[in-house]
Amino acid sequence: MLTLGDLVTRNSYNHDVLFRVKIIxxxxxxxxxxxxxxxxxxxxDDLKKVPxxxxxxxxxxINKQxxxxxxxxxxDYRLLKEKREVEAGGGYAELEEKSNYFQISPRILHIDGDPLFLxxxxxxxxxxxxxxxxxxxEEKNMPLEVVALVQKIQPEIVILTGHDSYSKAKGSTRELESYRNSRYFVESVRNLRQHYPHFDQLVIFAGACQSHxxxxxxxxxxxxxxPARVNIHAIDPVYVAxxxxxxxxxxHINIWEVVRNTISGEKGLGGLQTRGLLRIGMPYSEDVEK
Structure with a gap:
């Protein structure tokens, strides 16, 4: 007898993905x-409970991945940090106090259709x-709520993610209607770009498994x-941000440098050339950095 929250796999897909039961x-x-x-x-009758x-x-x-x-x-972070320290010292590698700078990292708004993943x-x-x-x-409500939330939080990076899937029975991979939630991600991004058209003013990641x-x-x-309509791991969007x-x-960020540390890789994630958002200043001030 299945109950909500049970862990299951599908016989028809050779038990490839571990699921939890959401609705019966x-x-x-x-x-x-x-x-x-x-x-x-x-x-x-296609499901098997996972012992x-x-x-x-x-x-x-998964923990190893x-x-x-x-x-x-x-x-990668250590390499970026070393580069910042050299820049903060005017390019002199022999700078005695390499930490004599502060950094202002961007605010991130992560909107997720799954509270546990969030x-x-x-x-x-x-x-x-x-x-x-x-x-x-919820993904279906993202287009309605995202603009007001961004205006309230004022982030520099927005992550729009949750769950998605492609259904061959609904049509080809080219048709947006063949996807469970891709249209909501598309509408959300389009609504945001009407207010924030500059790609380096507001950096947006959107999508989930198999999204268009x-x-x-x-x-x-x-x-x-x-890009290859594959599944993406729950935490992959975090590494993009x-x-x-x-x-x-x-x-500018090399796309490969963004995706190479994700579990899904270039088949699961892609994008456009984008500027970074970190700024450094001198002299060091803990209060400013906080």
Whole structure:
């Protein structure tokens, strides 16, 4: 007997993705990815409950992937930090007090259609030392609420994510109607760009698993998912925001440098050349930096 919150896999997909049960309606169940931003429907008889031992094995594998992404980002962060220290010293590598500068990182607004993923992402932002405002909004309501929220929070980076999926039965990959939530991401980005048209004034990431990458980019996003219509991991959008946040406003971001530390990689994420948003100042002031 299935209950809400149960962990399951699908027989018809060879148990490839771990889901949690969100809604049960008669003989059909709405599923949400446990680690990826995928939403799906399935008949009850196609589902298999995941025992605790199998869940622990899957969790161990995911934890290793997340730890690897975090380690790679920290390596990149150290390189960016060394570059900032040289710049703050006027280019003299022998500067005695390399920390004699402060940095102002951009504000991030992370809007998520999954409250559990949102909590996990906010924890990672804090771990990376970034200031973030997290807001849970269902994907269908994002176009209606996003502009007012951005005007209230005044962020420099906006993340619009949640769950999505492509259905072959609804049409080709080119048709926006073939996707569960892509149209809401597109509408949200388009609404924001009507008020914030400059791509370096407001940096936008939008999309989730299998989202219609091309439409989201054309609507005005700097970064989006999913070029190859693959699943993206829950925390991948955080690394996109972090790379922008820790790159100097004087530098352009190489797209590969953005996606290489994500779990999904270039098949899951892509985007446009974008300026960083970090600014440094001198002399060091803890109060200013805070």
């Amino acid at each position: 309606e008669d003989s059909y169940v709405k599923l949400i990815g446990e680690n990826v931003r995928l939403e799906a429907d399935a008949p009850i 605790g031992s199998e869940y622990q094995d899957r969790k161990t594998h 997340e730890a690897c992404s975090y380690r790679l980002f920290r390596q 909590k996990k992402c906010v924890q990672l932002y804090e771990q990376l030392g970034l200031q973030v405002h997290g807001q849970y909004i 990458f091309e439409s989201i980019i054309k609507a005005g996003a700097n970064f989006a998912s999913s 972090a790379r922008v946040a820790y790159t100097s406003f004087m530098d």
